[in-house]
Amino acid sequence: MRVLIADDQDMVRVGLATILDAQPSIEVVGQARDGLEAVALVRSLRPDVCLFDIRMPHLDGIEATRRVAGPEVVEPVPVIVITTFDEDEYVYDALRAGARGFLLKDADPDLLARAVRAAADGDALIAPAVTARLLRTFAAGREGAARQPVEPLTAREDEVLDLLAAGRTNTEIAGELYLSLSTVKTHVGAIMAKVGARNRVEVVIWAFESGFVDRAPRR
Template sequence: MTVRVVIADDQALVRTGLRMILDAQPGIEVVGEAADGAEAVSLARRLRPDVCLLDIRMPVMDGLAATRALAGPDVADPVPVVVITTFDLDEYVYSALRAGARGFLLKDSGPTLLAEAVRAAARGDALIDPNVTVRLIEAFAGAAPEHLPLPVSPLTDREQSVLAAVARGLGNTEIGDELHISLSTVKTHLGSIMTKTGTRNRVELAIWAHERRR
């Protein structure tokens, strides 16, 4: 099945580069481009792509507001969003995560990781650039509550292993390969860990793991 993508960036050169990279990947097709967040939201609602690839800083409506409009917790039929950023504003990336973004990449991540992130988002998974995870932990772990809650029930040994892998920025497929377990098993463990720790996504989980080790 072809993954249909809408890309949004206020720089025409960046949009052209992203389109060339994605259109060259098997099973991925760019079906629309937008120069700002408002245009991206309108285009996504009209075309219903499988994934939206959004820059953070755009005119009219920034990537945060666009992400919230397309994938926020109150959206009845959300569109998976992958945020791509130069990462010069760490707090914006974290805010996008809270707004519902499913993946995060640096603009210099390369074609392979870009394609993997788009495919992961399309199938309901998440892929976060390991460098993004590390930077987010460094930027926000210090601001976490001094006394983090203990899990509502102890993590199993396997859950501890999955948690450690998430904290290193590994995606679900990589975790499965490393621990020799199926993708569905990885997802089951992640759901259980998030329930036990009261976290809502992978980066919150990574920060929780980092703080618990301090």
């Protein structure tokens, strides 16, 4: 899978590229020093996944994410936001802008590679340190704002959504609920359709905004 990295710090950008190029089936095809350059490279190179820093000159990572992966983009490119700043508002804004993952720069190489592969597969990976706590913090002031499902979720879909909101991957959900991976993907697809989400990150945001995570049993 082809990856583009955008970070204004040369050492960080080269380090990420070195880590990813060493992974099987991952190739870094472009590097950008700021958000504007990143957006231009995305449009010319069409990578499979992007890694964007939050704070970059000319155009920050959140706006760059919105331009290549936001709700209005016809053919969005998966973006993982990676930063040293783990303030709550950055996480929520990045996910709202269309990011499919959020990692801190101190993440280990294995987690970085897993996040890239997850994004390329249409999955999502948010660093464990920032998953539920940060989404819950921002959803607290927005409860009730989320649209209601076009039709009620089934009992099984409720279970799958509960685990999605807890940060589980499809494989982990399959193991916990004793389902096949294809069945889990079918349930996730049905949930996305019912709540009007384009991807699993939007499903998780919906779960917190609608109050689902407060009424669902936590695991």
